[in-house]
C-alpha cells in the first residue's frame with residue numbers, strides 16, 4: 001500500500017527524474033536465492049532532475065527470476081526491453097535507485113496519431129491511499145504537457161545536494177544473475193496456497209521490533225485480529241495461523257512468513273513523515289513454485305512464502321484508530337491470494353460497485369477505523385480461492401412478513417464435491433415442507449448428485465403471502481448431503497444453513 005502521489009509529490013520525493021528507453025533487464029540474487037531483484041538499465045534521452053551527465057541509470061526493482069527461483073512484490077511496476085519511459089526514481093534505504101511510490105513513478109511513452117502520450121503504470125496489486133482533499137490526476141496525458149509541468153515543478157523542488165549523485169544500484173552479496181530477460185517478472189496466473197487443501201494452516205509470524213507504538217491498542221492485537229478474521233470466514237478453508245513472534249524480517253526467502261516493521265533490510269524507499277506519503281506497506285511473494293492447480297475453473301500457481309513489510313516513519317498514518325489494522329488486514333488479504341476488489345486498472349471502478357467499494361481489498365484504504373474486517377466482497381474472493389467440500393449460505397430478503405409481501409430465498413454455494421440439495425421450511429405448528437415434495441413432512445431433494453462450485457445468490461424459492469398461511473415463526477433450511485446418503489443423519493451433511501422469519505397476517 002502506498003499513498004497516492006500527484007505529479008508534485010512525485011517531483012518532490014524523486015531526486016532523479018529521467019526520460020529514456022529500457023536497454024536491458026537482468027535479475028540477480030544472492031547465492032542462496034533469499035532475495036531476488038531485477039536491474040532495469042535505462043539509456044537516457046533526457047534528464048529532468050538529478051541525472052545530469054549520465055547516459056544510463058539502473059533501477060532496482062524487487063522480485064525477478066533466477067535459476068528457477070522466482071519472487072515478486074504486489075504493486076511493483078513492469079518494464080519491457082525497448083520500452084520508452086518517463087521514470088521518477090528515489091533510493092531505497094540501502095541506496096539502490098528504484099521507482100518512486102512502487103509503480104506510480106513509472107510512465108510508459110506511447111505514440112498515437114503522431115503525438116506522444118505518457119501512460120502511468122497501473123496500480124496493479126498495490127493499494128493506494130487517497131488522502132482527504134486529494135484528487136487523482138489523469139493517468140494518461142500528452143507527454144509534452146506532463147514534461148512542461150515536471151520542469152516547472154523541478155524549479156520549485158530542486159534536487160538536494162546529497163542526492164545529486166545517485167548511488168549505484170546495490171544488491172545482495174554473492175550475487176548470481178540471469179541473462180537479459182527482456183521484461184520484469186509478473187506472474188500472469190493467480191497464486192494460492194495449496195496447504196488448505198490438506199487441512200494445513202498457513203502460518204504467519206509477527207516481528208515486534210520497531211512495530212509502531214502509536215497504534216491505538218497496539219499493533220500485535222490488530223495482526224492477531226487479521227489472522228482470526230481471515231480464518232473465520234465461513235465457506236473458505238484457509239486458516240491463517242498466528243505462529244507467534246519471530247526475529248525473521250524483511251521480504252526474503254528465509255522459510256518464515258513474517259510481518260516485520262520499519263523495513264529493516266532497507267528494501268523500500270523512506271516514507272515521508274512530513275507529507276505523510278510514500279510506501280506504507282508491501283506484501284512480497286518471497287517464493288512461489290510453478291506447480292499449478294485448477295480451482296473453481298481458475299488456474300493457480302503455488303505460494304511458497306510471503307512476507308509483509310510495514311514501512312517505518314509511518315506514525316502519522318498509523319496513529320489513527322483502525323488504520324494499522326486495515327493495512328495489515330489488507331496485506332494479509334494479498335497473502336491469501338486476493339488482488340484488489342476495485343480502484344485499480346484491473347478491477348471495477350469503486351463508484352460503480354458498492355460491494356467492491358466496501359471491501360477490505362479496495363485499492364484505496366477506507367481509513368475510517370474499520371480495522372482488519374473482511375467484507376462481503378473479500379469473503380466471496382477467499383471462498384472462491386479456498387473452497388471446502390461443500391458450503392451453502394442461505395439468505396432471505398427479510399425476517400418478518402405480512403399478507404401481500406413476497407419472501408425470496410437465495411443461497412450462495414461453494415464446494416468441490418457432489419451433493420444432494422434439500423431445501424425445506426419448518427412450520428409454526430410443527431412439521432416441515434420441502435421444496436419438490438407433494439405433501440408436508442416428506443423430505444425429498446430439489447437436486448441430486450449436484451456438482452458443487454462457486455455460485456452467488458442462486459434463487460431457491462419465492463412466495464407471496466396470501467394471508468391463509470399460519471401465523472408464527474418459520475425457518476428455511478438449505479442442506480447439502482453427500483449423494484445418496486440419508487439426510488436425517490448429520491454425519492452425512494456437507495453444509496447446512498438456516499434463515500428464520502415470522503409471518504403475521
Ligand SMILES: [Zn+2]
Nearest residue numbers: 001125126127
Ligand atoms: Zn493492496
